[in-house]
Amino acid sequence: MISDIEQDKINMVVTKDLSRLGRDYIGTGEYIEKWFPEKNIRYVSVNDGIDTFYDNNGNNDIAPFKSILNDMYSKDLSKKIRSALHTMQSQGKWVGGRTPLGYIQDPEDKNHLIIDEDEAKIVRTIFNMAVAGNSVGTIRKFLEDNNIPTSDQIRYNRATFWNNCTIKKLLRREVYTGVTIQNKRSRISYKNRKLRDNPKEQWFIVENTHTPIIDKKTFDAVQKMEIVQKYNRNEKKNYTLLDGIMFCYECGHTIGIKLDNRRKTMNTICNNYRRNSKLHLCTCHGFRYDEIEEKVLEYLRKLFLDIDSKKIEINVKNNRTAYDYKKMIEKNEKEIELINNKMDTMYMDKLDNKISEEMYQRVLGKYKEEIKAKEQENIEMKQYQHELEEDNTENITKVVKEFLGLKKPTPELMRVIINKIRLHQDKQIDIIFNFKELNKI
Numbered sequence: 120m121i122s123d124i125e126q127d128k129i130n131m132v133v134t135k136d137l138s139r140l141g142r143d144y145i146g147t148g149e150y151i152e153k154w155f156p157e158k159n160i161r162y163v164s165v166n167d168g169i170d171t172f173y174d175n176n177g178n179n180d181i182a183p184f185k186s187i188l189n190d191m192y193s194k195d196l197s198k199k200i201r202s203a204l205h206t207m208q209s210q211g212k213w214v215g216g217r218t219p220l221g222y223i224q225d226p227e228d229k230n231h232l233i234i235d236e237d238e239a240k241i242v243r244t245i246f247n248m249a250v251a252g253n254s255v256g257t258i259r260k261f262l263e264d265n266n267i268p269t270s271d272q273i274r275y276n277r278a279t280f281w282n283n284c285t286i287k288k289l290l291r292r293e294v295y296t297g298v299t300i301q302n303k304r305s306r307i308s309y310k311n312r313k314l315r316d317n318p319k320e321q322w323f324i325v326e327n328t329h330t331p332i333i334d335k336k337t338f339d340a341v342q343k344m345e346i347v348q349k350y351n352r353n354e355k356k357n358y359t360l361l362d363g364i365m366f367c368y369e370c371g372h373t374i375g376i377k378l379d380n381r382r383k384t385m386n387t388i389c390n391n392y393r394r395n396s397k398l399h400l401c402t403c404h405g406f407r408y409d410e411i412e413e414k415v416l417e418y419l420r421k422l423f424l425d426i427d428s429k430k431i432e433i434n435v436k437n438n439r440t441a442y443d444y445k446k447m448i449e450k451n452e453k454e455i456e457l458i459n460n461k462m463d464t465m466y467m468d469k470l471d472n473k474i475s476e477e478m479y480q481r482v483l484g485k486y487k488e489e490i491k492a493k494e495q496e497n498i499e500m501k502q503y504q505h506e507l508e509e510d511n512t513e514n515i516t517k518v519v520k521e522f523l524g525l526k527k528p529t530p531e532l533m534r535v536i537i538n539k540i541r542l543h544q545d546k547q548i549d550i551i552f553n554f555k556e557l558n559k560i
């Protein structure tokens with residue numbers, strides 16, 4: 120556009136609003152106040168009602184302020200989206216997505232939980248059995264024998280089975296006493312699905328946000344019982360290097376580690392096979408765990424030594440497009456451009472009296488909304504893209520150095536590096552890294 124103006128090919132510039140001309144004030148002001156008048160360019164901003172052709176158009180005086188606001192708006196918006204979520208959570212509004220078994224979203228207010236009596240009965244059964252001293256295994260067997268459906272079966276008609284872990288987790292959920300606790304864990308970033316634990320100061324704990332299913336006395340009693348206390352994510356996590364990040368390639372379920380008491384060895388096993396062995400849903404996937412771990416560590420060592428010698432930065436930068444954000448943003452920008460063209464044409468039609476003012480305003484409103492939604496999406500995506508690009512070079516370098524510096528890596532470091540390990544029934548191992556760049560190597 121600039122070169123067209125320089126060559127006197129254009130004498131008018133039309134944009135939807137000021138933000139189309141430039142995102143920062145200095146650039147926008149430069150155009151409107153100096154460059155356009157110098158070049159004799161008529162500038163029209165449809166939404167802001169600015170038309171430099173009309174000298175006495177009062178709106179022109181506001182132009183500099185509007186572009187300052189545009190500038191602040193884009194910087195601030197992504198922060199606001201996050202803080203809006205936290206505001207909701209601090210008010211005890213349910214924003215956690217899938218509701219716990221026993222509760223559904225209130226049709227009048229989707230951020231409020233109400234009891235679903237059929238599901239709540241299952242929850243009460245589980246708590247009552249636990250408080251009466253039954254083991255998790257006994258509770259599970261009771262649920263199975265009585266064909267009591269899991270929440271996946273009730274809600275999605277998915278064939279899943281009760282397992283000990285689900286029951287233990289359910290018994291620990293304070294939500295059943297009418298408390299809403301949120302922000303316990305949060306995602307590291309939009310594309311990185313890994314969750315990190317937040318310190319307790321960051322939790323939002325609000326009491327009496329919904330009707331309890333379990334009274335506080337029963338709940339507290341159960342918390343003191345052995346079956347609940349045995350379940351501790353962190354303890355289990357530290358058990359072995361790969362426990363919790365291994366998955367079955369054939370069926371997608373987790374791969375567990377089973378102790379063979381006779382031979383004093385640890386073996387892998389597909390948990391789907393273990394729990395439902397009679398149903399033949401999967402095969403055993405039973406291998407010596409030590410061998411699997413050694414294979415993985417050896418692979419990482421080789422890969423990291425190679426990366427270290429080649430200078431990590433080069434590797435990472437070449438693979439930057441591993442993220443789809445760029446494409447998504449470009450697609451959105453093209454669509455915005457198309458809508459803008461339509462708006463410009465429509466403005467011309469209005470100037471030529473081809474369409475009525477009323478029609479113009481109506482369609483304009485629709486276009487504005489479409490553009491706003493797409494722009495908002497792009498602001499978010501740009502931030503994620505930025506975060507990822509900035510993070511990774513530095514992080515991979517750090518991780519590689521840390522790994523190579525240790526005789527044996529810690530389980531925590533393994534979880535930073537590896538997203539999951541897929542174990543095939545023929546003993547093939549796939550490693551999926553948390554750093555997309557490494558997945559491409």
Ligand SMILES: [Zn+2]
Binds near residue numbers: 370371389404
């Ligand atoms: Zn399996």
